[in-house]
Amino acid sequence: MLHSDAQEDEAVCLLRELQAASASGGPESACELAESFLRRGAAVALLQRLRSGSRATWAVAAAKLLEAMHGLALGRLRDAGWHVAGPGAHAGALRFVHAVTGEEEEDPELPGKLRSWEARLLQSLALLAAPGECDVVYHRPCCGSGILLEKTGCDHRAQQTVIDIVADSEDGHGTSRLRQLHAGVFKGTQEGNHADWDRSRPPDSMVEPWKEVTAAGLALLLVAMEEGGSSTSSSEAAVLVVGVGAGALPSFLGLHADHIRVDVFEPANERVHIAQRYFALAATGAFEQKPRGKPGKASGACKSSRKNRNRVCRRWFGKSLHKGFYKLRAMRCFKELLAAQVLPKLLLKQPRSCQILTDLPLPGAGSSYAAVVVLGSSIATGEALDLPALAKLLTPRGALVLQAEGAVCARSLAGRLSSLWGSGKVTQLTELDLQEDPSDDSTAPQVLVAGPELPTLSTNQWHRYLQAPCAAFRPGVLDLAVAQRTRVIHVPNLLSDSEMAAVKDLARQGQRNEASVEVRSAPTSDAWKVCFLQADGLFESAAAELKEKLTSLARSIGDQQGWWEAAEATPESFNVRVAEYHSQAAPGPGLPDRRHFDMDSLVTVDILLSTPGVDFEGGEFSTLEPSGALLAHSFGRGDAVVFNSHKFHCVGPVTAGRRHVLVVEFWRGPSRRCPHRCRSLQPTCPAEPEVSSRPGLREAARGAALLPFRLASVEEDDEQEEALLGSTPRRLKLLWQVNDMDDDLPQPPTCE
Ligand SMILES: O=C(O)CCC(=O)C(=O)O
Ligand SMILES: [Fe+2]
Numbered sequence: 001m002l003h004s005d006a007q008e009d010e011a012v013c014l015l016r017e018l019q020a021a022s023a024s025g026g027p028e029s030a031c032e033l034a035e036s037f038l039r040r041g042a043a044v045a046l047l048q049r050l051r052s053g054s055r056a057t058w059a060v061a062a063a064k065l066l067e068a069m070h071g072l073a074l075g076r077l078r079d080a081g082w083h084v085a086g087p088g089a090h091a092g093a094l095r096f097v098h099a100v101t102g103e104e105e106e107d108p109e110l111p112g113k114l115r116s117w118e119a120r121l122l123q124s125l126a127l128l129a130a131p132g133e134c135d136v137v138y139h140r141p142c143c144g145s146g147i148l149l150e151k152t153g154c155d156h157r158a159q160q161t162v163i164d165i166v167a168d169s170e171d172g173h174g175t176s177r178l179r180q181l182h183a184g185v186f187k188g189t190q191e192g193n194h195a196d197w198d199r200s201r202p203p204d205s206m207v208e209p210w211k212e213v214t215a216a217g218l219a220l221l222l223v224a225m226e227e228g229g230s231s232t233s234s235s236e237a238a239v240l241v242v243g244v245g246a247g248a249l250p251s252f253l254g255l256h257a258d259h260i261r262v263d264v265f266e267p268a269n270e271r272v273h274i275a276q277r278y279f280a281l282a283a284t285g286a287f288e289q290k291p292r293g294k295p296g297k298a299s300g301a302c303k304s305s306r307k308n309r310n311r312v313c314r315r316w317f318g319k320s321l322h323k324g325f326y327k328l329r330a331m332r333c334f335k336e337l338l339a340a341q342v343l344p345k346l347l348l349k350q351p352r353s354c355q356i357l358t359d360l361p362l363p364g365a366g367s368s369y370a371a372v373v374v375l376g377s378s379i380a381t382g383e384a385l386d387l388p389a390l391a392k393l394l395t396p397r398g399a400l401v402l403q404a405e406g407a408v409c410a411r412s413l414a415g416r417l418s419s420l421w422g423s424g425k426v427t428q429l430t431e432l433d434l435q436e437d438p439s440d441d442s443t444a445p446q447v448l449v450a451g452p453e454l455p456t457l458s459t460n461q462w463h464r465y466l467q468a469p470c471a472a473f474r475p476g477v478l479d480l481a482v483a484q485r486t487r488v489i490h491v492p493n494l495l496s497d498s499e500m501a502a503v504k505d506l507a508r509q510g511q512r513n514e515a516s517v518e519v520r521s522a523p524t525s526d527a528w529k530v531c532f533l534q535a536d537g538l539f540e541s542a543a544a545e546l547k548e549k550l551t552s553l554a555r556s557i558g559d560q561q562g563w564w565e566a567a568e569a570t571p572e573s574f575n576v577r578v579a580e581y582h583s584q585a586a587p588g589p590g591l592p593d594r595r596h597f598d599m600d601s602l603v604t605v606d607i608l609l610s611t612p613g614v615d616f617e618g619g620e621f622s623t624l625e626p627s628g629a630l631l632a633h634s635f636g637r638g639d640a641v642v643f644n645s646h647k648f649h650c651v652g653p654v655t656a657g658r659r660h661v662l663v664v665e666f667w668r669g670p671s672r673r674c675p676h677r678c679r680s681l682q683p684t685c686p687a688e689p690e691v692s693s694r695p696g697l698r699e700a701a702r703g704a705a706l707l708p709f710r711l712a713s714v715e716e717d718d719e720q721e722e723a724l725l726g727s728t729p730r731r732l733k734l735l736w737q738v739n740d741m742d743d744d745l746p747q748p749p750t751c752e
Contacts, residue, residue: 011049011061014042018068027075034069035118041141043121044161044186047128048136066129073110073122082108093190094126107190121188127165134189137179138162138278140270157184160270162278165189179278181246183376195246195279203280204255204351205708206248210431211403211445212375213709213736216252217462218401218449219371220707223260224465225455226370226397236261238367240393242374242385244271244356247281249375254282254351256707262354263367272356285356363392370394373401391420399451410446414729417450423729426450427457432480432715432733448729457732462711470706471681473573475600476564476668480713480735483597483646484626488633489557494640499546500609503662506543507531507581516675527588527654533579533662535675536689540576547576554603554666557642563602577601577667578677581660584619588654594624599712599737600679601645601665609660611637616657624648679739681706712737 014037022030037043043066050062074084077096085097088106096108110119128134142158161182181195197206207216223237237260241249244266253262264283266272275281361367372390390400400417404410410428417426429447455461463474478486495503510516516535521528533539540547555574558564577600584590598604610616612634621641622630630650633641643649645665665677672678674687684691691697717731 011046011058011065015061015065015068018065022068022072027072031072031076031119031122034072034122035116037065037069038118038121039185041156041159041185043125043128043188044136044139044163044182045141047134047163048139050129051136063129066125069122070125070129073119073125076110077108077123080108080110094123117187117191120190121186124188124190127189133166135164135166136161137164138274155184159184160274161186162274163189181274181279195248197246197248197279202255203248204252206246206279207252209445210734210736211447212248214429214447214734215373215375215401215403216249217709217711217736218399218447219249219253219373220257220466221457221462222371222397222399222401222455223257225461226395228465238263238369240265240361240367240369240372241354242372242390243376244275244281245376246279247275247283247354248279249373250283250354251279251281251351254354258352260352262352263357263361263369264354265357265360267358269358282351282353283356284353285358360389361393363389368393368395368398370398371401372398375403387416387420394451397451397453397455399449399454402448402450404446404448407446410448413448417448418729421450421452421454425452425454426729427454428729428731429457430717430731430733432713432735450729457734458714459711466707467681467710472683473668473670473681475681476573477600477602478563478644478646479715480597480646481715483644484624484648486561486563486644486647488623488631488647489561489642490633490635491553491640491642492636493638494553495546495607495609495638497638500638502543502546503581503607503609504660506533506538507583509542510535510538510581513675518676521584521589524589525587527586528582528584531581531583532675532677533581534576534672537673539579540671540673547579550605550664551576551666553640554605554642554664558603558644561644563644573668574602574666575669575671577665577669577672578663580663580665580677582663583658583660584654585658586616586618586654586656588619588659590619590653591649591651592653594630594650595648596650597648598645598665600681601667603642603666604645604649605640605642605662605664605666607640607662607664608635608637609662610658612659614657616654616659618653618655619659620652622650622652624650681739706739709736709738711735 018030018033018037021033046062046066050059050066052059077083081099081101082096082105083099085095085104087093088095093106096105097103098105098108107120107123110123139161140159142156143154163180163182163186165178165180177199178189179197179199180189181197183194187193195206196208197203207213219239223239227237239253239260239262241253241262241264244250244264247264250262250264253260264272272281272283276283372393374385374390385402387400394400402413402417404413414423414426414428427449429449430444433444449457459479463471468474477483510531510533513535516532518530518532519526519528520530533543551574555571606621612619615637620632621635622632623643625631635641669678669681670683672685673689674685676687678685678687680686684697686692711734713735715733715735717733
């Protein structure tokens with residue numbers, strides 16, 4: 001990009017201004033000045049000029065300005081006790097340590113007034129200023145072309161920026177590249193409201209934040225319900241996505257639901273161009289601007305079959321993937337070649353293209369959609385949305401799925417949707433967050449779903465329409481909210497001394513197989529070790545009687561307590577999922593997460609094998625009750641606590657000695673023999689011994705294409721009293737679970 005001397009001067013002038021402010025008014029006013037530069041869109045412009053390198057003076061001034069701004073933020077943080085400890089876990093982040101408390105934070109709070117996004121951006125400027133770590137690959141300012149993009153009345157919303165961040169990957173092997181799309185003023189690499197694509201993964205993996213997973217999940221569910229309702233219908237199911245963004249949702253649907261037609265309404269050619277060229281969106285349609293160069297360099301999905309990868313690896317390297325491929329890891333040039341040119345062309349499944357529409361289709365013109373999805377910050381405020389027009393595009397059972405930005409926007413959108421179909425046909429969704437304080441959802445992302453025949457949202461529906469076709473069994477667990485109201489049953493003296501000795505002996509045998517031991521306190525310490533006794537069938541072969549005893553105990557308690565529908569409880573569908581021998585030495589973390597639960601299991605039997613107060617101190621087992629209080633359950637050596645696996649439970653830190661427990665989880669699936677806590681809903685787990693030794697079986701064990709996530713829990717938001725009165729929409733909290741089936745398989749080569 002050409003720039004005039006006037007613009008060149010601008011960088012130098014800004015720098016002088018900043019230096020003068022630092023010298024005279026102190027860091028406070030210098031920080032304010034720096035923030036005002038950022039508010040006016042200076043960061044990307046500075047970075048871009050820095051990269052251009054052709055104008056030495058300009059580049060030097062830009063670098064100095066970025067460094068000076070970064071220095072101001074660091075000075076402020078240092079004053080508050082925070083020091084840089086190194087790169088953070090995420091590309092583009094720094095890790096800070098507090099000198100007094102020792103706390104580690106990627107995003108420590110700056111004291112005083114500096115809590116804005118500008119402050120956060122100031123903190124990450126080091127990355128932007130360090131050559132080679134960050135690249136602006138596309139930038140189109142919306143007004144003006146100087147560093148300061150300010151134009152009266154312009155909020156720079158139309159500005160589009162694509163940046164690449166190159167940083168050390170977590171495993172320390174080379175680098176990983178993160179690509180981000182920012183609409184509007186660049187607010188820093190850590191800011192939430194942008195598309196994030198880790199380019200070592202396929203573009204559909206951009207569907208990760210809760211709101212996107214929710215939109216994708218609802219779209220799939222609505223389509224499946226539609227198809228389920230009229231199997232004779234000849235017309236193909238369709239979804240309309242309003243606004244292309246980085247193309248994450250259409251890419252996802254095109255890959256995981258390639259029988260669905262996906263239309264994308266996007267009148268701005270430039271946005272389609274960005275999604276195609278920089279985010280590998282496969283698109284067709286009568287939009288004007290064709291992408292320049294090769295579309296989507298690293299396009300496609302790493303979901304290709306291992307067989308395919310091996311074929312290509314043999315062709316290119318004369319070796320198969322399993323035998324020695326990883327030795328080539330160090331050869332970066334190979335990796336780059338593989339990632340950029342070989343894999344996309346030869347290996348990867350091509351997603352079905354979406355169709356770009358530059359005008360909304362006319363109602364009744366042959367297009368009706370099971371779901372119309374509106375995501376993205378620029379339209380999420382909803383003002384400009386013609387909801388009645390979108391509503392007319394729905395099939396009779398279809399629904400609108402809208403992202404709302406914050407609670408205020410959600411309320412106003414809900415009001416507008418209610419006027420279409422009545423408040424009973426609108427549901428407001430937020431995240432069921434197990435980690436965070438559940439009382440604070442004012443800033444949580446929200447998704448609204450509304451339609452003339454709004455479907456019931458439940459894990460049962462999800463299972464029936466989307467999971468059942470590719471899962472061998474239904475977990476049949478209680479929804480979380482119901483499970484919290486169940487009781488913990490104390491069974492004194494369940495195991496005799498000799499039975500406990502036998503368990504310890506079993507653990508000694510199990511520990512010989514390194515693969516069946518997991519260090520849960522890693523990387524901080526090795527205080528807490530878990531040995532999976534069911535691995536290789538050890539638990540069932542060497543402890544058959546004990547297994548029988550625990551199974552019948554767990555089953556009868558569950559029956560008695562009503563933890564499942566009587567009709568579901570057949571003896572064949574109640575088996576040991578995992579038998580864990582835990583050993584935790586002081587100082588050990590316990591299991592601090594108060595909302596931890598044993599997902600997908602029905603009953604957990606937890607047997608204490610050490611004497612509290614003698615063998616160990618601390619390590620108290622508690623449950624989080626619906627009242628919000630922690631209820632401690634004291635149990636002695638040989639005793640068991642038996643509880644519904646979906647009830648929240650936790651363990652206090654072990655402060656002295658060593659605590660041993662045997663934790664056995666039962667589920668609807670088959671008895672597992674794999675060396676981990678299995679998450680596969682297939683008849684066999686890919687990591688089971690006989691499966692992993694036979695590649696053919698292994699492919700089969702993965703079964704039909706599973707979606708990468710599923711609906712794990714739906715909780716009614718009972719804090720919302722008006723909802724009960726029927727004056728506001730229903731509010732539900734959704735929890736999504738990752739279906740990471742490939743956990744135990746060798747990872748595909750990392751692409752750059
Ligand atoms: O240590 C315990 O008593 C319980 C452990 C547990 O809940 C788990 O590992 O899931
Ligand atoms: Fe647990």
